[in-house]
Amino acid sequence: MTAQLINGKDLSQQIRKNIKEKASQLTEKYRQPCLAVILVGEDPASQVYVRNKVKSCEDCGIKSILQRLPADSTEKEVIDLINALNQDKEVDGILVQLPLPKHISEQKIIETIDVAKDVDGFHLHNVGALSCGLPCLKPCTPHGVIKMLESANIDLEGKLALVLGRSNIVGKPMAQLLLEKNATVILAHSKTRNLQKLTLQADVIIAAVGRPLFLKAEMVKPGAVVIDVGINRNSEGKLCGDVDFENVKETAGFITPVPGGVGPMTITMLLENTLIAAENSFQKKENQ
Numbered sequence: 001m002t003a004q005l006i007n008g009k010d011l012s013q014q015i016r017k018n019i020k021e022k023a024s025q026l027t028e029k030y031r032q033p034c035l036a037v038i039l040v041g042e043d044p045a046s047q048v049y050v051r052n053k054v055k056s057c058e059d060c061g062i063k064s065i066l067q068r069l070p071a072d073s074t075e076k077e078v079i080d081l082i083n084a085l086n087q088d089k090e091v092d093g094i095l096v097q098l099p100l101p102k103h104i105s106e107q108k109i110i111e112t113i114d115v116a117k118d119v120d121g122f123h124l125h126n127v128g129a130l131s132c133g134l135p136c137l138k139p140c141t142p143h144g145v146i147k148m149l150e151s152a153n154i155d156l157e158g159k160l161a162l163v164l165g166r167s168n169i170v171g172k173p174m175a176q177l178l179l180e181k182n183a184t185v186i187l188a189h190s191k192t193r194n195l196q197k198l199t200l201q202a203d204v205i206i207a208a209v210g211r212p213l214f215l216k217a218e219m220v221k222p223g224a225v226v227i228d229v230g231i232n233r234n235s236e237g238k239l240c241g242d243v244d245f246e247n248v249k250e251t252a253g254f255i256t257p258v259p260g261g262v263g264p265m266t267i268t269m270l271l272e273n274t275l276i277a278a279e280n281s282f283q284k285k286e287n288q
């Protein structure tokens with residue numbers, strides 16, 4: 001049996017049609033929604049992602065402002081820039097591309113962003129709201145994964161979902177969103193014992209470990225749903241995920257590819273969050 005493919009690129013295109021429509025309505029009624037993107041340094045992968053974000057904004061009728069800072073910028077310089085964007089009434093969303101150079105505290109930077117403009121959903125306030133099931137800006141990658149599962153009509157209620165990886169930007173919020181869908185969640189990580197025994201029980205596996213081809217076919221229950229969040233380069237420099245796609249696709253029921261899976265959905269959810277932030281700000285002004 002070969003797994004059914006959940007194509008993030010196609011789904012993104014469908015969702016972006018609605019985003020474009022909504023952006024145009026907001027532009028007509030108020031002004032063009034606007035996302036500010038801060039890129040510190042010259043990390044090659046980050047440059048690609050930021051370029052894609054700016055281009056995606058343009059395609060959907062969202063204004064974007066790209067602020068590039070040199071790699072040796074001080075933490076204070078980044079904070080000052082964020083504070084200026086926080087004050088700017090024409091800016092709805094702010095994101096700082098991660099990772100940052102080592103001498104800058106990511107946590108400090110994220111906490112400087114106005115919660116209402118935190119379109120990455122990384123601010124402590126948004127993290128706390130998510131964990132309490134309150135309205136918030138949801139982190140883009142895990143939110144994109146949920147949309148992909150929904151698009152394939154995968155009902156999560158009562159299912160055993162295993163998240164591989166406990167990062168703050170993917171693993172932990174992913175577990176939270178799966179819980180919200182009434183899945184039974186295992187959050188596995190590098191210290192988890194007998195991992196294969198656990199993965200073999202899982203109905204849904206979300207691989208977010210950052211290790212090329214980590215999830216092998218013998219770790220997957222026949223018919224399971226396998227979502228690959230990994231973005232790695234193999235020894236030939238070719239893009240690959242955390243899942244051994246060629247072999248796992250013969251065991252899994254559903255699978256996502258890399259590229260063309262979760263990656264494009266991350267950017268689509270960022271566009272969606274920018275519209276939500278813009279709408280919230282327009283509403284707030286109307287209610288004043």
Ligand SMILES: Nc1nc2c(c(=O)[nH]1)N[C@@H](CN(C=O)c1ccc(C(=O)N[C@@H](CCC(=O)O)C(=O)O)cc1)CN2
Pocket residue numbers: 048049052095096097098099120140141231239258259260261262263264265266267
């Ligand atoms: N501030 C943030 N920083 C980072 C985030 C984030 O959500 N917010 N996530 C990742 C990188 N990322 C977005 O920034 C991201 C990664 C990959 C893709 C993507 O579309 N990948 C394509 C392949 C692109 C390529 O050729 O390299 C795919 O999978 O099809 C989008 C966004 C870390 N930093």
